[in-house]
Structure formats: structure tokens, C-alpha cells
Amino acid sequence: MDIVERISIIVYLKNMKHERQLRKFGNIYFTHKKEHYVMLYTNEDKIDDTIQHLMKLKYVKDVKVSPFKQVKRDYSSKNVEKKEYLNF
Template sequence: MDIIARTSLVIYLKHMKHERQIRKFGHIVHSNKQKKYVMLYINEDEADAIVHKLMKLKYVRKIDGSPYKYLKKVYEKERHELS
């Protein structure tokens, strides 16, 4: 069984009634009605094509990608821990 690389997108909408149409692009993890955004998981290899399709939609305001892959995951020991 292979693990498929996935990434998350934060999609800001003009109206939350369009949340249903967003479902066909990926898996919705979280939605906030007050701030009008949806967190969506998609396959990483299809990310560019999906973002391009989403930006063409009239009801999408802004799309933010996940910063997770740019975060530092391996930490070195601090100087005070070495001695």
C-alpha cells in the first residue's frame, strides 16, 4: 500500500452556499461559516491543476496553500543541552 502525498488548501469563498461545489475537488476537513473559508485536502500531484480550476470560479476569493512542507521538522540540540 503506497502512501499518497496530500496537501491542504484554505479556500476563501464569497458565500458559504458554494461549499457543496468545492467538495468535488477534494476532501473537506474543516469549514468556518463566519470567516467563510474551507480547508480542503487534495493530492499533491494534482494541486496545480486544481488550484488553476478553483481560481477561475467566481465565488472563490483567495486560495492559500499549506505551509507545512516549508516548516522545520528536524531540530538540532541546543547548546545548553549538549553539556
């Protein structure tokens, strides 16, 4: 069994009645009715085709991809001295 990498996409809509039509592009994780956007997860290998197809739809305003893959997640530093906060 292979683990499939998935990426979050935020799709801004003109009207929320088109929310159900986005189900064929991935799993809908969250919808915000007032802000008119839908967060969905799709497979990483199909991300380019999905974004191009979403941008062609007339009810889509904007599409943003989650920057989680580009964010630095290593917070350790090698040159930091350990400080003693408790001096007895």
C-alpha cells in the same frame, strides 16, 4: 498499497452556499461559516491543476496552500551544551 501525499488548501469563498461544490476538488476537512473559508485536502500531484481551477471560479476569493512542507521540523542543535538544572 501506495501512500498518497496530501496537502491542505484553504479556500476563501464569497458565500458559503458554494461549499458543497468544492467536494469534487478534494475532501473537506473543516468549514468556518463566519469567516467564509473551507479547508480541504487534495493529492499533492494534482495541486497545481486544482489551484488554477479554483482561482477561475467566480465564487472563490482567495486560495492558500498549507506551508507545512516548507516548515523546518528538525529542532535539534549540535552545538548546544547541556545545562544541569538540578545541582545536588
